[in-house]
Amino acid sequence: MRPRRLAVIALAGLFVYLALYTWNLRTGHLDAFTSVTGLELTGWAMQPGRWIEEKTSNLWRRYAFLVGVERENERLRQELDRIALENVALREQAVSARRLERLLRFHPPKGWTTEGVRVVAQRMGPAAALETILVDKGLFGGVADDMPLVTTRGVVGRVLEAGASVSQVLLLTDVNSAVAVLGQEHRTKGVAFGRGPGKELAVRYMNINADLQPGELLVTSGMAGIYPKGLPVAVITRVNRSELSLFLDVEARPLVDPRELEEALLMRPVVKPAGGE
Amino acid sequence: MFGVVWWALFCLVAVWLQFFFPGLDFIVPGVVVSLQEERWWRSSFWLLVAAVLLQDGMGGLGFGYGAAWYGLTLLFFQLGRRFFDPRSVALMVLLGAFLGALHFVLTFSLIRLEGMHFSWHHVVWESAAQAALFPVLWYxxxxxxxERLKEDERTA
Structure with missing residues (x-):
């Protein structure tokens, strides 16, 4: 390709790119399109893979168990292995059932309903600069942007982008996440900001005179309108009083570790029928 | 038809590798192989479109990263083939280094354009890993x- 032709194509490409980028900023059409295509395809790609992964690891475990077994003990050992695997599977089912039971016992605040979702994947791809997870419900399941995701232990994050049947959830720990919180005992208000994966939250704008202590639970204040009031968010681990600031310097540990999350609850505000009292 | 199946399976494996190695792109080496070995309008273009949709869809940023990422990769490859053999390891190492730098620059620019923040050390590590991994994956x-999908005498 001749240099002049390449330069013309590059310039034309840049023009088209900027036009598309600014058009998308105003309308969000391309974001919606990539959500119902790329995000959806990713969800489809992940789900059969999960099944294959489970089957493969089971096969591998069976094979590994049988290596080096003497011939006369083979049948007995196979039987033992089968029972052991069955036992592991049953234990896993029991643990899963206990987890789901705990989720079922969760009572949403008044005016909110909850719906169970499974975590499909963590953040993926080069454009995944934000700390996110993918869950297996999307627009078809009634999911909308900004819906809170919680567990019985506390808040996980909020929906960033809803695809057709898969949604992306922004985690509390992401540096762009901010949640209005208040101390459960001293009722001091503040905002909990994420500082990255594995790091504690930075809680700002808490009154310097507040008698906060490490160990106090922070719950959502409901001020921003995204999360209902009173959901547990984090536990205070450090309180620092500076003479140079009007606010306390507070750090708090999130109650939910998203790396270990398998199921969670999406919270949806109850829509009152039009014209109803 | 065989080409469609091959690239569909490739994308499936790449998406799974991206699940295990967050922040890295495993599709881009395939796009470069397609540009080297196939007619662009028959396979490379469609693979590029699929890759842009996949990466922008699964990514947390708004639309723009995938188009710029693959567009600039294409431009660098076209420029590079003027000076190197299109299948040379030297060009692939250079392209890897370019992709490493591009990941950082694009993430930084698009995050700032959207008025957000990001974890620096994460992106720096991802950029280094992408630069190191690209030539290996390409190979x-x-x-x-x-062999039956190669149309190299027309594209090299």
Missing amino acids: VIHKLFP
Whole structure:
């Protein structure tokens, strides 16, 4: 390709790119399109893979168990292995059932309903600069942007982008996440900001005179309108009083570790029928 | 038809590798192999469109990263083939270094354009890993690429 032709194509490409980028900023059409295509395809790609992964690891475990077994003990050992695997599977089912039971016992605040979702994947791809997870419900399941995701232990994050049947959830720990919180005992208000994966939250704008202590639970204040009031968010681990600031310097540990999350609850505000009292 | 199946399976494996290695792109070496070995309008273009949709869809940023990422990769490759053999390891190492730098620049620019923040050390590590991994992945895909899909005498 001749240099002049390449330069013309590059310039034309840049023009088209900027036009598309600014058009998308105003309308969000391309974001919606990539959500119902790329995000959806990713969800489809992940789900059969999960099944294959489970089957493969089971096969591998069976094979590994049988290596080096003497011939006369083979049948007995196979039987033992089968029972052991069955036992592991049953234990896993029991643990899963206990987890789901705990989720079922969760009572949403008044005016909110909850719906169970499974975590499909963590953040993926080069454009995944934000700390996110993918869950297996999307627009078809009634999911909308900004819906809170919680567990019985506390808040996980909020929906960033809803695809057709898969949604992306922004985690509390992401540096762009901010949640209005208040101390459960001293009722001091503040905002909990994420500082990255594995790091504690930075809680700002808490009154310097507040008698906060490490160990106090922070719950959502409901001020921003995204999360209902009173959901547990984090536990205070450090309180620092500076003479140079009007606010306390507070750090708090999130109650939910998203790396270990398998199921969670999406919270949806109850829509009152039009014209109803 | 065989080409469609091959690239669909490739994308499936790449998406799964991206699940295990967050922040890295495993599709881009395949796109480069396609540009080297196939007619662009028959396979490379469609693979590029699929890759842009996949990466922008699964990514947390708004639309723009995938188009710029693959567009600039294409431009660098076209420029590079003027000076190097299109299948040379030297060009692939250079392209890897370019992709490493591009990941950082694009993430930084698009995050700032959207008025957000990001974890620096994460992106720096991802950029370094992408730069180091790209030539290796390209070599593997290049070796695995089926002979019957090659149209090299028309594209090299």
